[in-house]
Amino acid sequence: MDLYREVILDHYQNPHHHGRLEHPDASYSDANTACGDEITMQLKVGPDGRITDVAFDGQGCAISQASASMLTDQVIGMTLDDVLKLGRQDILDNLGGIELTPVRLKCALLGLGVLKAAIYTYKGQKPVVEDEEE
Amino acid sequence: MTIAQTHIATMTARRTGLDVRADFPILNRLINGKPLTYLDSAATSQKPRQVIEAMTDYYTTYNANIHRGVYTIAEEATAAHEAARKKIAAFIGATSWREVIFVRNTTEAINLVAYAWGRRNLKPGDEVIVTEMEHHSNLVPWFLLSEQIGFKVRYIPVTPEGLLDISVLPTLLSEKTRLVSLTHMSNVLGTITPVREVAEAAHRAGALCLVDGAQSVPHMAVNVQELGCDFLAFSGHKMLGPTGIGCLWGKRSVLEDMPPFMGGGEMIREVTYQGARYNDLPYRFEAGTPSIAEAIGLGVAVDYLQALGMAAVRQQEESLTAYALERLAEIKGVTVYGPPAARRGGAVAFTVAGIHPHDLATLLDQDGIAVRAGHHCAQPLHNKLGISASTRASFYIYNIPEEIDRLVASIQRAQKIFKV
Numbered sequence: 001m002d003l004y005r006e007v008i009l010d011h012y013q014n015p016h017h018h019g020r021l022e023h024p025d026a027s028y029s030d031a032n033t034a035c036g037d038e039i040t041m042q043l044k045v046g047p048d049g050r051i052t053d054v055a056f057d058g059q060g061c062a063i064s065q066a067s068a069s070m071l072t073d074q075v076i077g078m079t080l081d082d083v084l085k086l087g088r089q090d091i092l093d094n095l096g097g098i099e100l101t102p103v104r105l106k107c108a109l110l111g112l113g114v115l116k117a118a119i120y121t122y123k124g125q126k127p128v129v130e131d132e133e134e
Numbered sequence: 135m136t137i138a139q140t141h142i143a144t145m146t147a148r149r150t151g152l153d154v155r156a157d158f159p160i161l162n163r164l165i166n167g168k169p170l171t172y173l174d175s176a177a178t179s180q181k182p183r184q185v186i187e188a189m190t191d192y193y194t195t196y197n198a199n200i201h202r203g204v205y206t207i208a209e210e211a212t213a214a215h216e217a218a219r220k221k222i223a224a225f226i227g228a229t230s231w232r233e234v235i236f237v238r239n240t241t242e243a244i245n246l247v248a249y250a251w252g253r254r255n256l257k258p259g260d261e262v263i264v265t266e267m268e269h270h271s272n273l274v275p276w277f278l279l280s281e282q283i284g285f286k287v288r289y290i291p292v293t294p295e296g297l298l299d300i301s302v303l304p305t306l307l308s309e310k311t312r313l314v315s316l317t318h319m320s321n322v323l324g325t326i327t328p329v330r331e332v333a334e335a336a337h338r339a340g341a342l343c344l345v346d347g348a349q350s351v352p353h354m355a356v357n358v359q360e361l362g363c364d365f366l367a368f369s370g371h372k373m374l375g376p377t378g379i380g381c382l383w384g385k386r387s388v389l390e391d392m393p394p395f396m397g398g399g400e401m402i403r404e405v406t407y408q409g410a411r412y413n414d415l416p417y418r419f420e421a422g423t424p425s426i427a428e429a430i431g432l433g434v435a436v437d438y439l440q441a442l443g444m445a446a447v448r449q450q451e452e453s454l455t456a457y458a459l460e461r462l463a464e465i466k467g468v469t470v471y472g473p474p475a476a477r478r479g480g481a482v483a484f485t486v487a488g489i490h491p492h493d494l495a496t497l498l499d500q501d502g503i504a505v506r507a508g509h510h511c512a513q514p515l516h517n518k519l520g521i522s523a524s525t526r527a528s529f530y531i532y533n534i535p536e537e538i539d540r541l542v543a544s545i546q547r548a549q550k551i552f553k554v
Contacts, residue, residue: 003496004551036509036522037492059522061490062552104496 003098004062011066016073021055026122029058030114032106037064041115045122049079054115061107063100068111070094080119086112152442152450152531157182161532168502171537176321176349176481176528177506178371181435185374188434189427199423201400215426218433219416225436226366227357228383232415235382235389236424240348241271243367243382244315246419247344248275250395251388252313258284261310263341265290265298265327266518267320270511272346276315290316290332292518296323296472300331307339314343318350318361322512322526323472324455324481326350333362342388348372352530353451353479355444364388370428375435379428382419389415396421447531451480454529454538458482461542467554468545471519480529483510486545488554491525497548498525503541 021027024042031038037060044053054075056068074094075083091108092098100108117127155161158180163170172180198208200215216231223231237243256262262276266289276287288306291299298316307314314336319326333343344365350356351366352373358366365388370379384392394401394412398421402410412418439447456475459482462468467487472478486494491507498505506526509516516522527541 004493009552034508036513038522061492063493104492107492 003100005096005098007096008062008066008098011069012062015056015065015069017053017055018057018069019055020057021053024055026118028114028118028121028127030110030117032060032064032110034103034106037061037107037110039064039068039110039114041068041111041118043075043115043118043122045080049081051075051078051080051083056111056114060110063095063104064107064110067091067095067108068114071111071115075115080122084116084119086116152446154182154442155532155534157184157438158532159183159186165502165504166500171501171503171540173527173529173533173537173541174504174506175352175372175530175533176510176526178377179352179374179530180532181376181431182374182438184438185376185431185434189376189431192427192430197427200426201417211426214430214433215424218429218436221433221436222381223383225440226351226381226383227359229359230386233383233386233389235384235416235419236429237380237382237419238378238425239369239371239380240346240367241275243365243380244272244344244346245275246382246395247315247365247367247384248279250392250419251342252276252279253283254391254393256280256283256285256312259310260285260312261288261308262286263288263290263306263311263314263316263336265316266292267296267298267323267325267512267515268315268317269321269346269348270513271348272315272317272344273514285312286310292323292325292515296320296325297477298325298327298332300328300335303332303335307335307341309340311336311339311341313341315346316344317346317348318356319347319353319479319481320472320512320515321349321481322483322510322515322524324349324478324483325473326354326477326479329361329363333364337362349479349481352439354448358383370432370435373432373435374438375432376425376428378425379432386415389419392419394421395419398422400424442531450531451529452476454533454535455480455482457535458527458529458538458541461538462545465542465545465549467549471524480533481526482528483524483526485521485524486549486554489548489552491523493552494525494545494548497551498541498544501540501544501547503537503544505541 021042025045027042029040039058042055046052054072121127196207196210198211200212220231223234293299336343342364345363347368351368364385366383371377401421403413404411470484495507
């Protein structure tokens with residue numbers, strides 16, 4: 001079981017797109033109440049409905065932070081609707097196909113949930129943080 | 135400390151250690167091919183086979199509802215349930231078994247006081263004093279009630295060393311104070327608090343004193359007469375007993391004046407269509423069929439602890455905690471929170487630089503080591519310490535110094551993986 005592989009630790013220690021955007025089109029924050037992981041996702045949307053820039057901020061375990069970092073690499077250039085179609089398996093694939101216990105899966109999926117909530121906010125819909133585990 | 139000194143300390147701890155591991159079947163378990171190293175007893179303790187067998191015996195030979203049946207097994211069940219209550223009363227120095235109310239756990243015990251005593255006695259403008267190191271279970275019930283009533287919750291501060299700063303008590307206490315509710319032993323810092331002094335000060339101000347004994351009652355001799363408190367709340371599952379059973383002890387004169395908590399069967403003396411007359415203590419506060427097997431199991435857990443002697447339990451934990459504090463201090467990047475071993479129980483919260491507590495707990499689990507990671511239901515205290523989470527190792531009678539060595543080795547392995 002090699003959960004803490006090099007690529008995950010790399011993203012954790014040197015996260016991509018980390019920080020805040022100057023004038024985000026949408027922003028959302030949420031926390032995992034069980035362990036206190038916190039993530040804020042901000043994004044900019046181009047005229048064609050694609051994500052042109054994204055940033056995340058927060059604190060938490062290596063799994064939550066690395067997963068969010070990898071997600072930011074993935075979604076730039078994607079349409080909002082395509083991002084909304086991303087699910088649990090996409091996140092696990094990003095992390096290199098690792099297996100996670102239910103508790104740690106919540107950590108891995110926090111970034112995606114927050115990003116989707118930011119997109120719902122942008123679309124003027126209720127920003128629900130979806131339960132991605134089902 | 136030199137390696138030789140450490141070795142001597144280890145040998146001493148081993149010699150004074152209680153020889154109880156054979157009584158705990160779960161300690162034979164392998165986790166990821168390694169022996170289970172259970173360092174989470176502050177969350178819940180493991181159970182000796184004597185407790186497990188007593189509960190099985192109830193279900194297999196005399197399972198019946200209590201207090202009403204006139205047939206043999208109902209009489210047996212009632213006798214066993216009430217015998218457990220008497221054992222617990224003696225264990226904590228209660229003057230009467232009528233002062234011991236069975237509840238689910240410490241949380242329910244504190245809620246009972248908040249709803250039964252608090253709703254009758256707290257008024258707008260009153261004050262309830264707690265401490266900055268409380269578990270959420272001794273904060274949220276007061277928050278909920280104060281939203282309804284409008285009294286104020288005030289805090290005894292924690293010093294940077296993790297001790298309670300009771301020098302502020304004279305300024306905190308006033309004629310507005312109705313209750314001082316405090317932990318006897320912090321579930322994060324391990325700090326043992328000066329309950330007796332606080333209770334005396336509370337009484338001088340005309341207030342009552344509630345003690346959260348969830349961490350202290352399992353680990354040291356606790357006598358309600360010596361503490362001088364009015365209420366003591368504790369859980370069975372942290373003291374070798376099953377889940378679903380705990381106790382609220384209350385001074386008889388205080389309990390007599392309290393209205394019931396929940397309504398239902400058992401808590402009434404007489405019911406007519408016009409109303410009800412409440413039952414005597416402690417049944418007034420025990421509506422519905424109680425946790426019978428669990429109470430019996432807790433009674434056996436108390437027998438087990440008394441056979442060991444609470445002084446011996448405390449002594450072993452103090453030496454184990456001292457050893458853990460020494461070993462953890464040897465690891466670069468580790469910060470331990472709370473006071474030295476003589477002033478604390480066996481709960482040791484720490485952080486490791488560069489490794490989030492959840493990652494550390496996952497890596498320790500790969501070595502079969504069970505610790506807790508998070509804020510341990512004490513979020514305000516973690517905020518005060520300036521951390522969002524910590525890792526906590528906590529000990530009980532079945533832990534041995536070798537398990538602390540395993541913890542240290544596993545933390546060092548995690549540091550290698552994280553390159554910190």
